[in-house]
Amino acid sequence: MKKYKKTIWGSSFLLCVLIVSLLYPLYGPSDFDKVYFLYDDKGDLVGVPPIPPSSYYLLGTDRNGESILLMILYGAKFTILIALCVTILRVFVGGILGIIFSLWLKPLLMVVKDYLLVYKIVPPIIITIVLMGKVSFYMEDAIYGIILYQIVVLAIVGIPSVIVTTSEIIEELSKKSFILTSYLMGGTHFHVLKRQIKPFLTSYGVLIGIQQLLNTFILIMYLGIYKIYIGGISKDNVRGLELFNSNSKEWAGLIGQNFDEFYRTPYLVFTPLICYFILILIVTMIKKELEEAWDSNSLAYKTKKKKFKKSQEKQGPSKTTIVATDFTLQKELS
DSSP states (O other), X not given: OOTTHHHHHHHHHHHHHHHHHHTHHHHSOTTOSXXXXXXXXXXXXXXXXXXXXXXXXXXXXXXXXXXXXXXXHHHHHHHHHHHHHHHHHHHHHHHHHHHHHHHTOGGGHHHHHHHHHHHHHSOHHHHHHHHHTTGGGSOGXXXXXXXXXXXXXXXXXXXXXXXXXXXXXXXXXXXXHHHHHHHHTTOOHHHHIIIIIHHHHHHHHHHHHHHHHHHHHHHHHHHHHTTOOTTOBOSSOOTTSSOOOBSSOOHHHHHHHTGGGTTTOTHHHHHHHHHHHHHHHHHHHHHHHHHHHHHHHHHHHHHHHHHHHHHHHXXXXXXXXXXXXXXXXXXXXX
C-alpha cells in the first residue's frame, strides 16, 4: 500500500469521478440548467450568457447558458471511458500481433516494421483527422455509433507502436540465458511464452498501457482543438458564433468549442483545460511511480545477487558436481 500509494489514490480519484459522471442522470438536468436571462431574488436582471463564475453558477455558463460544472460532470465518463477502451484495444490487439510476429512469423517481422515506419513519420493526428473528420460531424441521434467508430479509429492509429514495442521487448528477452536454455532443452515457442516471457510482458504491458492512455488523451485533445468532437455535434450551435456544439460534452470538446473565447471569457477554456490537465497529471504520476517501483525491484534483485556471489566467494569453492554447459555434448556422452 505504501509502495503504490500514488497509484491507489490516483486510481481511486478517477474512479470516483467516473461514478459521479455515470450517475449524472439521477441528479443532473438534461439541459444542464440552461438559462437565457439570470435574475436575482428581487427579479432584477443580473446577467445574460455567458455568465461568469458566481454564487448562481460556480463555474459559470457558456454562450448557450448551460452550466459548465454540470457539463464537466456529464462529459467526464466519455473522456475517461473512451480513452480506457482505446488503450485496452491497442494493448490487446497490438500485443498479440507483436507476439505472433516475434515468435511464429519472425521472417516477416522486418517487413512489418518497415511498413509500420510510415506511422512514425506521419503524425497520428493527420491520420485520425482523415479517418474521423466527416463522421464526427453527424448529429446527436447517432452518438453511440459515432463513438464506436471513433474508438476503432483511435485504436488503429496506436496499434502499430504497440506491435513494434512488444516485438522489441521479446527480441531483447530472447537474448537472455534462461530463454536460450529453454530452447536448448527442447521448449516450444508456446512454452517459452507461457513460462518465461509472460511475466515480463505482464509488467511491461501495464507500463505500455499507461503510456498509450496518455497518448490517447493527447490525441483527443488535438481533435478537440481541430473542432472534431467525440460523439459528434449537437443540433444546437454555439449561440452568437458559427461554431458547432459538442454533443457528448467531452472535456476536449468543451475546450475546442470555446477555444476562440479565450480572450473574451477565458474561464470557458480554463475550466475544462484544468480538469484535463489534472487528468493527465494523475496518469503521469501513476506511470512514474510504477516505473520507479520496477527500477527499484530490479535494483534490489541485482543487489541480492551481488551479495550472494560475495558470500559464495567467502565460503570458498563449491563441492557440487561440475556440469558441462554444452547440452549437445552431454547428450552424445550419455
